[in-house]
Amino acid sequence: LCFAAFVQASAAPIVVDRTHTSATFDGIGGLSGGGATSVLLPHYAEPSRSQILDYLFKPNFGASLQILKVEIGGDSQSTDGTESSHMHTEDRIDLHTGYEWWLMQEAKKRNPEIKLYGLAWAFPGWVGEGSGDPFKFPEQTARYLVAWVAGAKTEYGLDIDYLGIWNERASDSKFVQVLRKTLNQAGFARTKLVVKDGTLDICNELLKDKAYADAVDIVGLHYPSDFADFSACRQLGKPVWASEESSSYDDLNGAACWGRVINSHWVINRMTSSIMWNLVGAYYHGTDWYASSMLTSVEPWSGHYEVNPVIWATAHVTQFTKIGWRYLANGSGSGELPRGGYYTAWVDPSSDDFTMNFVKISRDHASCTRPPLPNFQVEEETLTVLLSPSMRPPDELEIWYSNFESYDADPSVFKHSTVQVLNGKFSLKVPVGAMITVTTIKTGQKGSFQGIPPSSPSFPLNYADDFQSSADSENARWFADQIGSFEIHRVEDGMRSLKQMVPLLPIGWTDKGSRGPMTLIGMREWQDIKVQVSFRLPPPAGRVPADAACVGVRTDQMWKNGVVLCVNYDGHWELLNSGPPLQGSSAPATPLASGMTKAVGSSWHVLSLEVGGSNEAQGALDGNELLSSVPVRSMDTGFAAIGANGWFPIEFRNFSVSKVH
Numbered sequence: 169l170c171f172a173a174f175v176q177a178s179a180a181p182i183v184v185d186r187t188h189t190s191a192t193f194d195g196i197g198g199l200s201g202g203g204a205t206s207v208l209l210p211h212y213a214e215p216s217r218s219q220i221l222d223y224l225f226k227p228n229f230g231a232s233l234q235i236l237k238v239e240i241g242g243d244s245q246s247t248d249g250t251e252s253s254h255m256h257t258e259d260r261i262d263l264h265t266g267y268e269w270w271l272m273q274e275a276k277k278r279n280p281e282i283k284l285y286g287l288a289w290a291f292p293g294w295v296g297e298g299s300g301d302p303f304k305f306p307e308q309t310a311r312y313l314v315a316w317v318a319g320a321k322t323e324y325g326l327d328i329d330y331l332g333i334w335n336e337r338a339s340d341s342k343f344v345q346v347l348r349k350t351l352n353q354a355g356f357a358r359t360k361l362v363v364k365d366g367t368l369d370i371c372n373e374l375l376k377d378k379a380y381a382d383a384v385d386i387v388g389l390h391y392p393s394d395f396a397d398f399s400a401c402r403q404l405g406k407p408v409w410a411s412e413e414s415s416s417y418d419d420l421n422g423a424a425c426w427g428r429v430i431n432s433h434w435v436i437n438r439m440t441s442s443i444m445w446n447l448v449g450a451y452y453h454g455t456d457w458y459a460s461s462m463l464t465s466v467e468p469w470s471g472h473y474e475v476n477p478v479i480w481a482t483a484h485v486t487q488f489t490k491i492g493w494r495y496l497a498n499g500s501g502s503g504e505l506p507r508g509g510y511y512t513a514w515v516d517p518s519s520d521d522f523t524m525n526f527v528k529i530s531r532d533h534a535s536c537t538r539p540p541l542p543n544f545q546v547e548e549e550t551l552t553v554l555l556s557p558s559m560r561p562p563d564e565l566e567i568w569y570s571n572f573e574s575y576d577a578d579p580s581v582f583k584h585s586t587v588q589v590l591n592g593k594f595s596l597k598v599p600v601g602a603m604i605t606v607t608t609i610k611t612g613q614k615g616s617f618q619g620i621p622p623s624s625p626s627f628p629l630n631y632a633d634d635f636q637s638s639a640d641s642e643n644a645r646w647f648a649d650q651i652g653s654f655e656i657h658r659v660e661d662g663m664r665s666l667k668q669m670v671p672l673l674p675i676g677w678t679d680k681g682s683r684g685p686m687t688l689i690g691m692r693e694w695q696d697i698k699v700q701v702s703f704r705l706p707p708p709a710g711r712v713p714a715d716a717a718c719v720g721v722r723t724d725q726m727w728k729n730g731v732v733l734c735v736n737y738d739g740h741w742e743l744l745n746s747g748p749p750l751q752g753s754s755a756p757a758t759p760l761a762s763g764m765t766k767a768v769g770s771s772w773h774v775l776s777l778e779v780g781g782s783n784e785a786q787g788a789l790d791g792n793e794l795l796s797s798v799p800v801r802s803m804d805t806g807f808a809a810i811g812a813n814g815w816f817p818i819e820f821r822n823f824s825v826s827k828v829h
């Protein structure tokens with residue numbers, strides 16, 4: 169590699185001139201949620217947990233994120249699980265559910281300047297009074313979201329900078345106006361509204377509706393194509409963001425995609441922020457979109473984690489800019505490179521500091537998961553960069569170099585060097601695959617920790633949890649809720665239970681309600697295991713005695729497949745090849761076996777299910793055999809699961825899962 173001055177350059181110089189600064193840079197972010205992507209992180213082994221947080225949030229260390237976007241838990245499946253709402257019911261606010269509060273605090277501890285952005289994927293059913301429409305009672309849904317914003321402030325001292333509407337679903341003019349008013353009245357005039365976390369058509373909609381547009385601060389697009397028509401968005405005169413981006417593999421290609429878009433979005437369409445889905449891969453292998461994260465941490469038991477190259481693609485911008493810096497316009501420091509690729513300049517309006525990025529990714533490596541890219545060519549070139557006197561050129565600039573198309577065993581990722589500046593000029597070789605930062609900022613660092621524990625991918629068996637050592641409202645350690653929300657709560661006997669908290673079908677994102685609530689643990693690869701748990705059904709008060717408790721083995725993410733044993737209030741039991749259909753919502757499943765035992769009522773019982781190598785199931789209630797040697801499909805593998813067949817507050821204790829020999 170050659171960063172020396174005086175190299176013969178291929179074309180007219182790239183001119184950098186800060187006399188005409190352009191739009192304000194709004195920062196690069198990561199997205200926790202949408203959904204439950206961070207679920208294994210709160211119960212990660214230390215010191216790994218703190219190290220992971222440092223890699224994500226600590227300035228001048230790793231990804232050094234400038235924005236943290238989080239899901240506002242809505243009690244329904246939002247990709248990798250369910251995140252608990254702060255209001256399962258309309259009359260109670262619980263500011264201790266879920267882990268996004270914790271994550272936001274950890275982010276702020278490391279970087280007090282990080283911006284926070286909340287967005288709902290799903291809503292509890294009560295906001296629409298069972299209608300399934302979150303905009304039918306705008307005041308009610310506004311009250312729900314403002315309770316979250318207010319809770320962040322009163323309980324945790326967190327200012328929510330940005331609030332979205334409903335991820336990749338509808339937005340609504342009237343609702344957004346009501347939300348704006350409700351925020352203002354509650355003292356949150358400074359929380360900006362982002363609309364609509366979805367497709368580009370929102371720009372035309374806002375152009376036609378002034379009251380709607382007036383209530384909106386930022387246009388948030390998902391996976392925007394740089395090659396779409398942005399004219400309507402530009403006419404709005406509001407910042408336009410790629411408010412969700414990437415979903416790409418966590419390898420060098422994912423870094424190449426991300427490095428490209430965080431430059432091209434500005435150069436081509438003047439988008440001023442990009443937020444990566446997703447922040448941290450702390451969700452089980454075998455749930456959706458595994459391996460699409462900045463950092464992978466799926467072994468809470470071992471503490472092993474992997475820092476993915478996209479961390480360093482992010483660092484190329486975040487370690488050398490601040491929110492509030494200004495972009496330089498195309499022709500003054502940003503633009504397309506003569507032989508393909510992009511360059512971007514950011515300047516600090518209050519000092520002489522500036523940062524440039526040069527990124528040249530070939531068509532074969534440039535794609536993100538979506539949208540499709542047109543064909544294009546790139547070629548290596550050596551640039552001459554001319555810093556105008558307005559830049560107050562220093563004698564030397566810092567260089568940080570990566571190549572995301574390398575086939576080397578040890579590819580260049582975030583390597584430091586310097587370049588001499590002579591008469592305001594320097595030259596720079598830009599190979600195919602390169603992402604290069606040139607900057608006055610001297611605090612860049614490729615952060616690292618010694619002694620990351622080696623990988624131990626198998627979930628440790630045998631495993632047991634009595635749920636007594638968790639804090640109230642927490643999710644159970646290493647469980648990942650998929651339908652409904654399961655939280656630890658102290659109950660009338662002074663002991664804690666793991667309790668299903670959702671009383672009504674939520675306004676879901678993908679799950680419209682077919683199988684009953686379920687939380688899972690373990691491995692998608694498991695086959696021969698035994699699960700045992702104590703359960704208690706709630707008292708019948710107005711409900712049907714068909715309420716059932718269920719345990720599952722070999723289940724997939726939504727227990728569409730698996731081996732599941734359910735026993736109901738009356739003592740009727742069934743062995744199923746899936747989770748139980750929600751009562752009243754779909755055709756009953758055909759059981760593999762069924763029978764009657766004594767009524768269980770609403771007292772504590774122990775339910776167990778095991779499936780062994782001969783692919784036969786055994787089940788028992790309170791140690792008395794319900795079924796034995798029932799043949800099951802040999803092809804199923806999967807998680808251990810506990811759940812129910814309806815939206816009632818079933819309780820669990822004394823969970824265990826063990827190997828069957």
Ligand code: 147
Nearest residue numbers: 201202203246247335336415445457538
């Ligand atoms: C996004 C979601 O917002 C995320 O929660 C996560 O599921 C992510 C995974 O890639 O996808 O949803 C999208 C769903 C469909 C499209 C784009 C984003 N799409 O078809 O373009």
